[in-house]
Amino acid sequence: MGYGDDFQRLSKYGRDTLNGRSLDWAAKPPLYKKYPPNLERIELEPPEREGGAPLFSILQERRSKRRFLNRPVTLKALSQILWCCQGITLANEHHQFRAAPSAGGLFPIETYCVVNLVEGIKPGVYHYQVPYHALVLLKEGQFGPELAQAALGQAMMSTAAFNLVWSAMLGRSKWKYEQRAYRYIYLDAGHIAQNSALAAVALGLGSCQVGAFFDDEANSIIGVDGEEETAIYMTAIGPI
Ligand SMILES: Cc1cc2nc3c(=O)[nH]c(=O)nc-3n(C[C@H](O)[C@H](O)[C@H](O)COP(=O)(O)O)c2cc1C
Structure with missing residues (x-):
């Protein structure tokens, strides 16, 4: 038995252990991450919200691809994939819902x-700034090779046209779910990643x-501390 086994056991819900706990609404963490306004910003064109290739055919075709052609992808394709991952698909006065589901609507x-x-x-x-469908440039340069090194030397991260790196803002989900949040965070990431694969x-x-x-190396590339926010998953995307 190791800490993974302990985690699974200790984060179980049981009829005798699940106590009703009231939420501290005043302490609810913000849903969106903000950066200083002086950073360069790219407004992405509005995504296609209809049409596209038929779902069953896409599912049949999806395979993990690790060799990419040395060709650029369009910004429109990147924009569409970002929207498929996390774009807002329904908004009302109180809530904004996204293309992928999220436990408790907390979107960590x-x-x-x-x-x-x-x-x-x-x-x-x-x-990726979800509410604005925009990108903010955090640092300029070719970080693909560094990301490949961080990914245990997987060269596809440097030959891909782009890579998506998903992090978790742990507090967003722990605010409600405490230690069980980790289960939901990884599930959330899986949904998002699958959307990216199908969109690709x-x-x-x-x-x-x-x-x-x-x-730690992945965290350093995206500029997060690994404590409050930590990298949990990635994908390499490119022409094949
Ligand atoms: C959680 C997860 C982590 C993965 N990590 C890697 C990875 O680090 N490197 C890699 O080449 N493939 C990785 N893969 C891809 C799997 O190897 C691949 O999905 C599996 O072999 C099945 O093949 P398919 O995706 O073509 O159906 C990962 C897949 C998942 C779901």
Whole structure:
């Protein structure tokens, strides 16, 4: 038995242990991450919300692809994939719902984009601003090779047109679910990642999910502390 087994056991819900707990609404963490307004910002064009390739065919076609052609992808394709991952699909006065489900509607996952070769934008590390469907440039440069090193030397991260790196804002989900939050956070990330894989196929691109990486190195590339916010999953996407 190890700490993974302990986690699974200790985070169980049981009829005798699940006590009703009232939520501290005043302490609810914000749903969206903000950066200083002086950072360069790219407003993405509005996504297609209808049509596209038929779902059953996409499911049949999806395979993990690890070899990419040395060609750029369009900013429109990147924009569409980001929207498929986390874009807002329904909004009312109180809530904004997204393309992928999230436990308790707390949306703890943030999306970063490590751009190697995308038409019209500089290589660099970007953060996807969900409510504005925009990218904020966090640092300019070719970080694909560094990401490949962080991903245990998986070269596809440097040959991909871009990589998505998903982090978890742990407090957002722990506010409600405490230690059980970790289960939900990983499930949330899985939904988002699958949306990215299916969207890539629909756009004629390939992708490969990546769970093997040195956590601290990945955190450093996207500029997060690994405590309040930590990288949990990635995908490499490019032309095939
Ligand atoms: C959670 C998770 C982590 C993964 N991590 C990696 C990885 O680090 N490197 C890699 O090459 N593939 C990775 N994969 C892809 C799997 O190897 C792949 O999904 C599996 O072999 C099945 O093949 P398919 O995706 O083509 O159906 C990962 C997949 C998942 C779901």
